[in-house]
Amino acid sequence: MDYDELFVGMENTSPLLTTFGGGPGNSLYQNIVTIETDAGAFDDVVSTDTPWTGDVIHYDLGSGLVTTKIDSIASLTGTVTFNDGATxxxxxxxxxDTAGNAFLLVRDTQPELASQGIESVTFTSVNSTNFDGVIQHSKDDLDFxxxxxxxxxxxxxxxxxxxxxxxGDAVLTLDxxxxxxxxxxxxxxxxxxRPHPGQPVHIAKGAFGPGLxxxxxxxxxxHRVLMQTAPCHALHDxxxxxxxxxxxxxxPRVRRLTGRRExxxxxxxxxxxxVIIADGIAVESLFPGPEAFASLDGIERADWLRIGALGGRVTGTPPARLMLTTAETRAALATGQLHPPATAPVPLTWSGARHRPRALPAHLANRA
Known part of the structure; x- marks a missing residue:
């Protein structure tokens, strides 16, 4: 689609204006691919090969590791169909990439793409192909x-x-x-x-306050931790x-355990x-987005499906709270607009839902 490397953009976008996925054995949620960049888990700008040499990416489609470069990027208007029929x-x-493979990019600002399994996507129009790179924020939103x-x-x-x-054991939840x-x-x-992006985070006893x-x-x-945002913060909830x-x-007293070997x-x-409680602070249960399902090995995936863990859905359920990205969290902490809760979380002790909306306010759900 991108033939001329002297110019930014794609010369032929017509192959994209169609439907991808759908049908038995062809659901997109069964074809999730993790793309690694040379930046690893850190923030970076990943450049295309126009007009520079391009940044290297790595992925595995099932036949072994592929190392290639980003060739071009396109912004399109499209309709996603989820596995329950919603659009x-x-x-x-x-x-x-330069091998000719195309990937739908799941962005931090589009939690809808992680709400449940994607059956297919239909692209109807091209907005722009005038991109010379894409910003990679530290990987956060959709991992296990x-x-x-x-x-x-x-x-x-x-x-x-x-x-x-x-x-089958019961745990207490806030809601x-x-x-x-x-x-x-x-x-x-x-x-x-060497430093590894999977190394754990240590929150010391009392780091958030007495007993927190x-x-x-x-x-x-x-793993996401429940925090409080200042009322003046753009993403306040x-x-x-x-x-x-x-x-x-x-x-203070929150650090990466870089010395752990296992x-x-x-x-x-x-x-x-x-939202559940672990050692006295509020944290999330597993958010069952498609990335989580894709992270399972074959035995785990079969077990997940066998027991009907999500009532017939492979992935999905709305997030329990607004989910901040790594960049949003760091920015809010730096400006004093995000802080740990001052009091211990109080769970419901009876099986009834606390009254709160499951849908996020529009200004939060549609943030760019």
Whole structure:
């Protein structure tokens, strides 16, 4: 589609104006690909090969690692069809590499693309191809979120170690009372001596205030913690916002455990995305977006489907709170507009939903 490397843009966009995915065995949620850049997990601008040499990317389509470069980027208007038949129309970005493969780019500002499995996407018009790169923010929004083995999770019978919880056990939530665990994932990760984006985040006892947390808490870097935004903040929500743990290292006594060589992570999937309590502070349960499903290995994926963990859906459920990106979290902390809650979270102890809207206000849901 991009034949002339002397000029920015695509010369022929017609191959994009069609429907991708749909039909038995061809659902897009079954074809999620993780693209790694040479920037790793850090912020960077990933350039196309016009007019520069282009940044290297890596991915695996199932036949081994592919190393190539970004050739061109297109902004298109398209309609996404989810696996429950719902549709959503918006501006979408497509990245083509020098091997001729095209990828739909899931952006931090489009949580709708993570709400459930995508069946197909139909592109109807081209807005622009005049891009010479794409900004990569630190990976955050859609990755697996995990607790470690020693974290104490609030249940109707008191705090229980994560590694002692079983499928069917109930945990307390801030909004929906006791909720059963539908699925538990367990993964042991080993790190080499170099810094690794998967290394955990350590929140020291009392880092957020007296008893917050009640003991040292270790989370995966992408696990989101409930924070409070200042009323003047552009993304203020009185119910709070979920911020990735790795972005909270600006706070005193919160740091990356770069010396750890091995850790075991646990993922707790509930009937819907919820705010739970671990070691006295509010954190999220597993958000079942398509990236989480794609991160499962074959056995885990088969188990997820076999038990009907999400009531017939492969992925989906609305987020329990506004979910901030790493960049948004760091910016809000730097300006004093984001801070830990001053008091301990109070869960519902009965099985009834607290009255609060599941849909985000328009000015938050549509943020760019």
């Amino acid at each position: 959503w129309t918006s501006e979408l970005l497509v990245v083509q 979120v995990c607790l470690t083995a020693g974290a104490m999770v609030a249940t109707p019978d008191g705090p229980v170690r994560t590694d002692r919880l079983r499928r 929906s009372g006791p909720q059963p665990i539908r699925w538990i994932g367990k993964r042991r990760i080993r790190f080499d001596p 947390p009640t003991r040292d808490l270790i989370l995966s870097p992408n 009185p119910l709070g916002a979920l911020a990735p743990a790795k972005a909270l290292t600006r706070l 850790i075991t992570y646990f993922n707790l999937l509930l009937p819907r995305h919820e």
